[in-house]
Amino acid sequence: TQLLEQSPQFLSIQEGENLTVYCNSSSVFSSLQWYRQEPGEGPVLLVTVVTGGEVKKLKRLTFQFGDARKDSSLHITAAQPGDTGLYLCAGDNQGGKLIFGQGTELSVKP
Amino acid sequence: DSGVTQTPKHLITATGQRVTLRCSPRSGDLSVYWYQQSLDQGLQFLIQYYNGEERAKGNILERFSAQQFPDLHSELNLSSLELGDSALYFCASSVTPTSGYEQYFGPGTRLTVT
Numbered sequence: 001t002q003l004l005e006q007s008p009q010f011l012s013i014q015e016g017e018n019l020t021v022y023c024n025s026s027s028v029f030s031s032l033q034w035y036r037q038e039p040g041e042g043p044v045l046l047v048t049v050v051t052g053g054e055v056k057k058l059k060r061l062t063f064q065f066g067d068a069r070k071d072s073s074l075h076i077t078a079a080q081p082g083d084t085g086l087y088l089c090a091g092d093n094q095g096g097k098l099i100f101g102q103g104t105e106l107s108v109k110p
Numbered sequence: 111d112s113g114v115t116q117t118p119k120h121l122i123t124a125t126g127q128r129v130t131l132r133c134s135p136r137s138g139d140l141s142v143y144w145y146q147q148s149l150d151q152g153l154q155f156l157i158q159y160y161n162g163e164e165r166a167k168g169n170i171l172e173r174f175s176a177q178q179f180p181d182l183h184s185e186l187n188l189s190s191l192e193l194g195d196s197a198l199y200f201c202a203s204s205v206t207p208t209s210g211y212e213q214y215f216g217p218g219t220r221l222t223v224t
Binding site: 033035040041042043044045048088090096097098099100101102103 | 112
C-alpha cells in the first residue's frame with residue numbers, strides 16, 4: 001500500500017515567519033500535486049511537479065520534488081494570515097489515482 | 111471556481127436510505143474521479159471513469175456505485191447508508207486519466223447520515 005506521510009500535522013505561526021511542510025513516501029510517484037483546502041470547500045490545486053529535483057515557485061510558495069520522486073516539500077516565505085488552510089500533497093503513479101497525505105493544518109496569526 | 115460542479119451541496123438522510131450525488135466535469139475534461147473525505151481517513155480515492163468507462167477502483171464499498179453518462183456527467187450512488195458514511199464527497203476531473211494531468215476538484219457534497 002502506498003502511503004504519503006505529511007509533517008507537521010499542525011502548524012501555528014506568526015505572520016512574517018517562514019515554514020516548510022514535508023511530504024514523504026517510500027514509493028516513487030510519476031507526479032506529485034499540492035493542494036490547499038479551506039473548511040467545507042474542495043481542494044484547490046496549487047502546483048504539479050513531475051521531474052525529480054524540480055523546483056517550482058508560486059509567489060511566496062516554493063515547491064520541490066525530490067530527486068528520487070519519493071518526497072516533496074512546500075516552503076512558504078513570510079507567511080500571511082491568508083495562507084491559513086489545510087495543505088495536502090497527493091502522489092500519482094497509477095494513471096491519475098491520487099494518493100493523499102493526511103494534510104498539514106496551517107494557522108497564521110496576525 | 112474550478113469549473114467542476116457538484117449537487118447537492120448538503121444532504122441529510124437516515125440510515126438505510128439511498129442517495130445519489132451528481133458531478134459535472136470541467137468543459138473538455140473526459141475523466142472523472144470520486145473521493146471521500148472523512149476526519150479519520152482523510153481524502154480517499156473511490157473510483158475513476160474515463161469517457162464513460164470505469165478505469166480504476168479504490169476503496170469503494172460494494173454498497174456504493176458510480177457511472178459516467180454520455181454527456182460526461184457522473185453520479186455516485188450510495189445505498190444502505192450507515193452512520194460511518196457521513197463524510198464530504200468530492201468529484202474531480204481531468205483532461206485524461208494519464209499521470210501528470212492535474213485534477214480539479216468540485217466544491218463537494220456534505221453527506222450526513224442520522
